[in-house]
Amino acid sequence: xxxxxxxxxxxxxxxxxxVDVLYDFIFYLDIFFFVLIVGGLIYxxxxxxxxxxxxxxxxxxxxxxxxxxxxxxxxxxxIVIFFWGFNSYITSRVAPNDSMEVRVTAKKWQWEFEYPDxxxxxxxxxxxxxxxxxxxxxxxxxxxxxxxxxxxxKMDVLPNRYTALTFTPKVEGEHQIYCTEYCxxxxxxxxxKLYVESEAAYKKWLETGxxxxxTPLNQIGAELYKKRACVTCHSIDGSRIQGPSFKGLYGxxxxxxxxxxxxxxxxxxxxxxxNPNAKVVEGYPSGLMPTYKGLLKDREIDALIExxxxxx
Amino acid sequence: xxxxVDAISNVEMQVGEESYLTAKKGxxxxxxxxxxxxxxxxxxxxxxxxxxxxxxxxxxxxxxLLTPGKTIVGPKTYNQLFTLHGxxxxxxxxxxxxxxxxxxxxxxLLLGAKDVAFPRLNLxxxxxxxxxxxxxxxxxxxxxxxTGWTFYTPYSSTTDTSVISMTLGVFILGFSSIFTGLNFIAxxxxxxxxxxxxxxxxxxxxxxxATSVIQVMATPVLGITLLLLVMERALGVGIFDPQLGGDxxxxxxxxxxxxxxxxxxxxxxxxxxxxxxxxxxxxxxxxGYRAIALSSVAIAIIGFLVWGHHMFTSGQSELxxxxxxxxxxxxxxxxGIKVFNWVATMYKGRIVLRAxxxxxxxxxxxxTIGGLTGIFLGAIAVDIHLHDTYFVVAHFHYVMMGGTxxxxxxxxxxxxxxxxxxxxxxxxxxxxxxxxxxGFNMTFLTQxxxxxxxMPRRYYNYLDQFQPLHAFSSVGSWFLGLGFLxxxxxxxxxLRSGEKAQANPWGGATFEWTISSPPPEHNFxxxxxxxxxxxxxxxxxxx
Numbered sequence: 001x002x003x004x005x006x007x008x009x010x011x012x013x014x015x016x017x018x019v020d021v022l023y024d025f026i027f028y029l030d031i032f033f034f035v036l037i038v039g040g041l042i043y044x045x046x047x048x049x050x051x052x053x054x055x056x057x058x059x060x061x062x063x064x065x066x067x068x069x070x071x072x073x074x075x076x077x078x079i080v081i082f083f084w085g086f087n088s089y090i091t092s093r094v095a096p097n098d099s100m101e102v103r104v105t106a107k108k109w110q111w112e113f114e115y116p117d118x119x120x121x122x123x124x125x126x127x128x129x130x131x132x133x134x135x136x137x138x139x140x141x142x143x144x145x146x147x148x149x150x151x152x153x154k155m156d157v158l159p160n161r162y163t164a165l166t167f168t169p170k171v172e173g174e175h176q177i178y179c180t181e182y183c184x185x186x187x188x189x190x191x192x193k194l195y196v197e198s199e200a201a202y203k204k205w206l207e208t209g210x211x212x213x214x215t216p217l218n219q220i221g222a223e224l225y226k227k228r229a230c231v232t233c234h235s236i237d238g239s240r241i242q243g244p245s246f247k248g249l250y251g252x253x254x255x256x257x258x259x260x261x262x263x264x265x266x267x268x269x270x271x272x273x274x275n276p277n278a279k280v281v282e283g284y285p286s287g288l289m290p291t292y293k294g295l296l297k298d299r300e301i302d303a304l305i306e307x308x309x310x311x312x
Numbered sequence: 313x314x315x316x317v318d319a320i321s322n323v324e325m326q327v328g329e330e331s332y333l334t335a336k337k338g339x340x341x342x343x344x345x346x347x348x349x350x351x352x353x354x355x356x357x358x359x360x361x362x363x364x365x366x367x368x369x370x371x372x373x374x375x376x377l378l379t380p381g382k383t384i385v386g387p388k389t390y391n392q393l394f395t396l397h398g399x400x401x402x403x404x405x406x407x408x409x410x411x412x413x414x415x416x417x418x419x420x421l422l423l424g425a426k427d428v429a430f431p432r433l434n435l436x437x438x439x440x441x442x443x444x445x446x447x448x449x450x451x452x453x454x455x456x457x458x459t460g461w462t463f464y465t466p467y468s469s470t471t472d473t474s475v476i477s478m479t480l481g482v483f484i485l486g487f488s489s490i491f492t493g494l495n496f497i498a499x500x501x502x503x504x505x506x507x508x509x510x511x512x513x514x515x516x517x518x519x520x521x522a523t524s525v526i527q528v529m530a531t532p533v534l535g536i537t538l539l540l541l542v543m544e545r546a547l548g549v550g551i552f553d554p555q556l557g558g559d560x561x562x563x564x565x566x567x568x569x570x571x572x573x574x575x576x577x578x579x580x581x582x583x584x585x586x587x588x589x590x591x592x593x594x595x596x597x598x599x600g601y602r603a604i605a606l607s608s609v610a611i612a613i614i615g616f617l618v619w620g621h622h623m624f625t626s627g628q629s630e631l632x633x634x635x636x637x638x639x640x641x642x643x644x645x646x647x648g649i650k651v652f653n654w655v656a657t658m659y660k661g662r663i664v665l666r667a668x669x670x671x672x673x674x675x676x677x678x679x680t681i682g683g684l685t686g687i688f689l690g691a692i693a694v695d696i697h698l699h700d701t702y703f704v705v706a707h708f709h710y711v712m713m714g715g716t717x718x719x720x721x722x723x724x725x726x727x728x729x730x731x732x733x734x735x736x737x738x739x740x741x742x743x744x745x746x747x748x749x750x751g752f753n754m755t756f757l758t759q760x761x762x763x764x765x766x767m768p769r770r771y772y773n774y775l776d777q778f779q780p781l782h783a784f785s786s787v788g789s790w791f792l793g794l795g796f797l798x799x800x801x802x803x804x805x806x807l808r809s810g811e812k813a814q815a816n817p818w819g820g821a822t823f824e825w826t827i828s829s830p831p832p833e834h835n836f837x838x839x840x841x842x843x844x845x846x847x848x849x850x851x852x853x854x855x
Binding site for chain 1: 387388391458459460464466467470471554555559560561594595596597598599600601602603625626627630633634637638641644645648649651652653655656658659660661662663664665676677680681684685687688690691692693695696697699700701760761765766768769770771772775848849
């Protein structure tokens with residue numbers, strides 16, 4: 001790694017290390033040419049600046065050998081870079097046979113993950129360290145793009161076909177996931193986290209969903225509020241984002257399209273999470289919120305309701 | 313500062329003769345003019361207005377990004393702002409900027425012609441531009457588009473903003489661009505002065521010629537694509553939207569098939585201006601005339617074959633990705649050759665650091681950075697990481713703004729005395745140039761670092777870790793805005809109180825400097841004859 005290391009995210013995989021070597025190579029090559037061209041430029045301007053003296057300006061119109069040199073040398077260099085870049089790209093596109101396959105569904109504005117055992121999560125992807133992962137991705141609405149900077153990997157997620165992305169994580173911990181294809185108002189909130197864990201921790205997570213029995217429900221709810229993307233559309237300070245704010249929501253009477261006034265209680269909240277378009281509050285768009293059916297366990301729905309109750 | 317010229321009687325206006333500015337009076341004489349110079353001036357006013365409008369939106373975008381979350385506007389407004397900034401800058405400013413304003417004014421003069429080949433077509437192209445611009449402005453009022461200037465489907469076929477009027481506007485603007493291109497091709501072929509062979513033609517004309525060819529050949533593809541998009545939205549014909557059985561990636565292929573060559577529609581005229589300014593202010597003949605001229609043609613041809621490098625992550629096949637990466641590297645070579653040639657032109661010259669030359673130097677500095685950072689993006693494995701991040705934003709701003717816009721302003725300062733007959737304040741020009749140069753680098757150099765760290769583009773909100781760099785970039789944008797504001801002010805002031813410009817204030821050897829400033833209505837009293845090359849400065853010239 002060169003002096004430019006602080007500008008790149010940590011290297012989460014061997015592929016990331018390979019990409020960075022090329023990045024550094026281009027970086028130093030660029031520095032060389034920049035100094036050559038701009039340095040030369042500054043030298044020439046300083047040395048040959050018009051100072052009002054009478055001086056014969058030599059007129060020369062071309063120099064064949066020089067021109068061939070500065071055409072051919074850069075050409076050779078870029079051909080080298082081309083093969084280098086292609087080689088490490090094509091290596092990263094081939095998923096090893098023992099890859100763990102995870103299905104990814106992108107929708108405005110959240111990421112849904114489905115594991116081989118049927119477990120489904122939202123905006124959090126858990127994988128064991130050292131095992132190659134193959135994501136098979138599709139979108140249900142517009143084009144999104146799955147970006148994992150620490151793995152130096154990115155792939156668009158399309159509504160009409162599957163795309164795939166492969167990585168083999170080697171650094172434990174949290175890794176940021178972004179959406180990098182512009183997809184509307186919530187684009188910059190369409191974030192997710194990759195958790196690279198030891199094999200044992202990963203197994204435990206698959207069983208418990210990451211919450212132990214002793215954590216109070218409203219605390220779990222507060223965490224789910226952020227992790228499960230409620231935060232993208234519902235504020236907790238009373239301001240309007242896409243949907244109604246959670247502040248003071250519980251117990252409030254809302255005007256429902258086609259039904260009139262309805263009081264917000266536990267059952268209303270549960271229905272709105274599982275079947276969001278059944279009772280839409282007047283003045284808010286219908287069909288915007290996707291269903292959370294199957295994405296939240298019963299206990300997690302309880303936790304969210306308890307959390308909303310605390311927001312007075 | 314008097315120049316040695318060929319046709320003596322061309323220099324001064326004849327007794328009682330008026331310049332093109334005063335020969336005819338009244339609003340109608342402007343609105344119905346067929347004079348390429350007046351049409352150029354009207355274009356200049358229009359593109360400058362578009363530049364200020366697009367610039368204002370850029371400043372609002374940067375202000376919003378000063379802090380994470382909400383700074384001044386909500387996410388929807390932010391998305392509309394960056395879309396309009398991009399669309400206005402690309403379609404209403406950069407594409408018409410150099411060819412239609414400066415090109416219109418100086419191309420016939422450089423060739424020694426009385427006008428362009430088709431003066432009526434020229435005027436028509438201006439009105440079509442205005443008509444298209446009205447659609448774009450209407451779309452701002454009627455629910456501004458929030459798709460990004462790229463209008464990617466299926467987002468653009470499903471959003472509730474006024475995509476139809478904006479795309480129709482761009483569709484109409486395309487015709488204006490085609491008309492200008494067509495006109496210039498005919499003009500360059502047919503109206504060169506006696507003795508001006510292709511190899512004696514000023515390099516500006518070569519650059520404009522290559523640009524025009526791309527305009528005529530590529531723009532129809534954009535027109536058809538946008539028309540298909542309108543049909544999909546308005547009539548529900550399934551072309552790009554998978555809901556209707558279409559393919560969204562097809563749109564990207566169509567769009568970039570135009571929009572990548574369009575990048576060269578934007579940069580080639582900039583390079584063309586630089587090829588004029590550098591020899592004049594180095595008092596030295598251009599180095600490698602043939603290489604510069606032919607590299608423009610090479611760029612125009614290879615530029616048609618690289619569109620897929622915008623789509624490395626789009627799901628296109630690995631084979632396509634490989635081929636596009638290779639071709640992308642090839643197109644870098646002619647640009648590199650030009651840069652080396654310009655630097656070599658200055659070597660051992662007598663460099664006069666007036667405002668146009670300063671802009672040319674900043675072009676060389678910024679375009680070099682823009683070009684070198686393009687190598688990162690051409691290398692597939694590195695591009696996968698950097699694609700759709702701020703690295704790309706920084707890269708194309710270095711090329712488009714640091715390159716084309718700087719060249720445009722260089723050209724504006726170079727030909728301003730000829731166009732208006734007035735000199736601007738050299739001192740203010742240097743101050744404004746310095747502020748702009750510093751502001752530009754503050755704004756965009758930062759963004760290379762942001763992108764390398766993984767900051768995605770088109771983000772309303774961002775993680776706290778990116779804030780210092782974002783804030784620095786936003787502060788830079790204020791300097792940039794200040795520099796341009798100052799430029800507009802002293803240029804306008806020069807119209808009122810500027811010193812009268814001489815026929816040849818810089819000591820240029822091309823035809824436009826052999827006639828008075830501002831030129832008479834019919835350009836030349838006598839048909840000029842090209843007895844020497846455009847960059848042959850005799851000892852008497854320019855001191």
